Amino acid sequence: MGKAQHAMNADPLLDGQDPFLAADEVEALLLGEGPVAEDNTAFGAGTDQIDPFVADAQSVADAPAEVNPAFEELRDEIAAAGLTMPAGEALYGEIDSEIPDQPVPRISIAAFCERPETGALIHNAADDRRLAKAHVTVELGGLPVAIERFHDESTPNLLIVESGMRGRGLFDQLEQLASVCDPDTKVVIIGAANDITLYRELIKRGVSEYLVPPMSPLHLIRTISELFLDPEAPFAGKTISFIGAKGGVGSSTIAHNAAWCLTEGIHADAVLMDMDLSFGTAGLDFNQDPAQTLGDALSEPERLDEALLDRLLVRCTDRLSLFSAPATLDKDWEFAPDAYDSVLELVRRQAPYVILDLPHLWLPWVRQTVIGSDEVVITATPDLASLRNAKNLIDLVHSARPNDEPPRVIINMAGTPKRPEIPVKDFADALGTAPVLVLPFEPQLFGKAANNGQMISELDGRSRAAEGFSHLAGVLTGRAPAAMPQKSFLAKLFGG
The missing domain is CATH 3.40.50.300 (P-loop containing nucleotide triphosphate hydrolases)
Known part of the structure; x- marks a missing residue:
């Protein structure tokens, strides 16, 4: 398995001005304490938009007053890697108990992240037993680096790309990525906009899945498993x-x-x-x-x-x-x-x-x-x-x-x-x-x-x-x- 690569440079998204990104307020929400803001969905998404991984604000406020153990574990893992645990990677609600036990087959996975915290999360997912057979590499640089990399190389079985862009700029870069992708490569986008319309447009353009923070390593593992371990059509080389x-x-x-x-x-x-x-x-x-x-x-x-x-x-x-x-x-x-x-x-x-x-x-x-x-x-x-x-x-x-x-x-x-x-x-x-x-x-x-x-x-x-x-x-x-x-x-x- 390839080693995850992490940059230690400052993240412009984490400027400390957004109250949603304050770790103490996120923990207060996890503990069911404090008022709930009118719009505290990830990255300011509207309340009529759907995040499949995050409970809505009211259900978080009504949750039992205890911190999910996986939150503590993830925070310790990222701290051990020398990184800062952003609120966007916090685990809301219960851990999905339906993560398949069958390991993902021997596939190659390349991830290109914009934020070191996302790279740390993917690195943690790669250490899970379910991905033990997969070859996972993680780099910073997002879509531009992915496009440049695969001009001269074959794309892996799965490509995970993080992009904070929205609108025409995102679609233009995705078209460039598609031009260098092999036909059998699956693509997962980690984005900033929790927008069901954007999700549908990306799926229509051939993207396998679109994810938005907050998420956990297990959420990512579930996504990969669903792409390669469909019970109706088991993976076959x-x-x-x-x-x-x-x-x-x-x-x-x-x-x-x-x-x-x-x-x-x-x-x-x-x-x-x-x-x-x-x-x-x-x-x-x-x-x-x-x-x-x-x-x-x-x-x-x-x-x-x-x-x-x-x-x-x-x-x-x-x-x-x-x-x-x-x-x-x-x-x-x-x-x-x-x-x-x-x-x-x-x-x-x-x-x-x-x-x-x-x-x-x-x-x-x-x-x-x-x-x-x-x-x-x-x-x-x-x-x-x-x-x-x-x-x-x-x-x-x-x-x-x-x-x-x-x-x-x-x-x-x-x-x-x-x-x-x-x-x-x-x-x-x-x-x-x-x-x-x-x-x-x-x-x-x-x-x-x-x-x-x-x-x-x-x-x-x-x-x-x-x-x-x-x-x-x-x-x-x-x-x-x-x-x-x-x-x-x-x-x-x-x-x-």
Whole structure:
């Protein structure tokens, strides 16, 4: 999880002139003491406007004469961070008892705040157990900094932006933000105006939620949970199956490198599942030797829950988790397709992307997994056997899922010396689809990476293969890698 960043500069909003922002008066209201002003809604909003998080002034005045313990806890947390606790972050009324216990999946969250107090609040929320899997970063600067940041970077799964602006200025900046946002990014705005008309207009423009202070860390957690844990449509990561047209074409190597580039270049979280139980190489490629593997989960799928799954997954990087294969021959590893289904269903709740490294076998569970995947990537070498098998796979998958994208094809080890090859153009014409990537034969580079337990981009980030894997990650996610060079060999590799 990224560390929250807090500026210590003075906040112009807290000038001490607004009686609502006086801490002693807020505590008096919490205790049910003192008169209630005619307009003490947050930031002077009208009384006919709705704040979903704050009880109205009269109900606060009528509340029992005791301070909510969460108010004291939040005040202590912000004081420990060296910040001042503003009244706008006070907790009014009861803590919501319906905050879901299910943790938010491994998503990336970036927050851009105008006030350090808001940053402290989001930082406190990020420390909650429900956000333990999420990667949260907090910066000051609000909308302008967010717009500037994502000109050259992919946006996270969730973007939280604070803005005190109202009217045309706010909408103009939101349009600029929309122009740099990826289509699947959800946006939450923390604003100053408690205005139902503004709320409706923002929702109409694609904003996922609009919040106004006062609020607590639990309120923010509830908002995030509702965006990603809808009980009517549980969160499920995108599954991408990698399978070879025949054995030895390098499908596993491509799957592992694509997973690494997806997490390190796209900055998305992913789980890599090595489903070749007898001969899987993901553990070797990532220098991991876990005691428990996918075989343990498949042996007793009914016992698998999120807590056990967390223990079975191995962290390769901050964003990439590995579900390793046992890679032993002392068992037959024969499981019903339903066992694979139930394990995969649970893994999909863990991260936005699930990379499936499938063995070159045609068993009922392999067929079921391929057809049920969101994306299918077929790796082939430019020879007749690969052409035939790849064509059969494409036809089968396309007929089983006519409304989905056809499988993507990668031609690997092109240009192998002294080996007769089918030209790429003829190969593509026979398949009826152009390859998304053509990787040259580079035995020294790939052999050294395999022996070192490294990915190609770690070993030589400037190589054509590294650029190819970065391109592939962008194609599979629809998002541009952060470090994509402006001029490269991509045109030669991809025919563009």
